[in-house]
Amino acid sequence: MLKLREKYNKEVVPAMVKEFGYKSKMAVPAIEKVVLNTGFGREAAGQSGEEQKKLQQSVLGDLSLIAGQKAVLTRAKKAISTFKIRQGMAIGAKVTMRGQKMNDFIEKLIHVVLPRSRDFRGIEPDSVDEGGNLTIAIKEHIAFPEISPEKAKRIFGLEIIVSTDAKSKEEGLQLLKLLGFPIK
Numbered sequence: 001m002l003k004l005r006e007k008y009n010k011e012v013v014p015a016m017v018k019e020f021g022y023k024s025k026m027a028v029p030a031i032e033k034v035v036l037n038t039g040f041g042r043e044a045a046g047q048s049g050e051e052q053k054k055l056q057q058s059v060l061g062d063l064s065l066i067a068g069q070k071a072v073l074t075r076a077k078k079a080i081s082t083f084k085i086r087q088g089m090a091i092g093a094k095v096t097m098r099g100q101k102m103n104d105f106i107e108k109l110i111h112v113v114l115p116r117s118r119d120f121r122g123i124e125p126d127s128v129d130e131g132g133n134l135t136i137a138i139k140e141h142i143a144f145p146e147i148s149p150e151k152a153k154r155i156f157g158l159e160i161i162v163s164t165d166a167k168s169k170e171e172g173l174q175l176l177k178l179l180g181f182p183i184k
Contacts, residue, residue, distance in 0.1 A: 004103040012178040029166035037159040039092035067095040117143040122184040132172020134162040
C-alpha cells in the first residue's frame, strides 16, 4: 500500500492532468489542511466552573490523542442568554493539521476510522462544497483507535474538514476519490 504522499505524486497527479488538462503538475489541486472540530457548549452551559474545567480537559485530551498534536479551545464570540452562554466562555475545541501529521491522519481516517464508524455506507458527494472542500461528521469519537471505549468519560461527535485548493467541486471530488476516500 502506497503512502498518501507517494500515491498523490505517482497516481493522482498524472490522472488529474489527463482528466482536467492542466499545463503543469503544480496546477493540480492538493490537500492544504485538515481541521478537527467539536463543540461542547450545550454540556458546559449548565455546569459549575470546576465541572466545566473537567469537561474541557477531557475533550482536549481526547482530541489531542486523535490528532497527535495539541488541541485549542474555541470561545464564544458573543453572549447568548437562551443557551446560557457568556462571551469568552469555552464552547468547543479544534485542531488544525498540516504536512506529515495531516497525511498520517487522512490515511488513518480512510483505512481505519470510516470503516469502524457505525452505519457507514460511504461519503455523500454532497459533502464536498463548491470550493472542493470535504466536510464529514463522525457521531462517536471512539471510532478512532487511540481512544479506548472503556476509558472514555464522554462520547462526543467530531467534524472533520479536509480543505483542498481545488477550483471547483468536480476537481475536489475527483482528487478525493483518487486519494482513496470512500465516496459513493
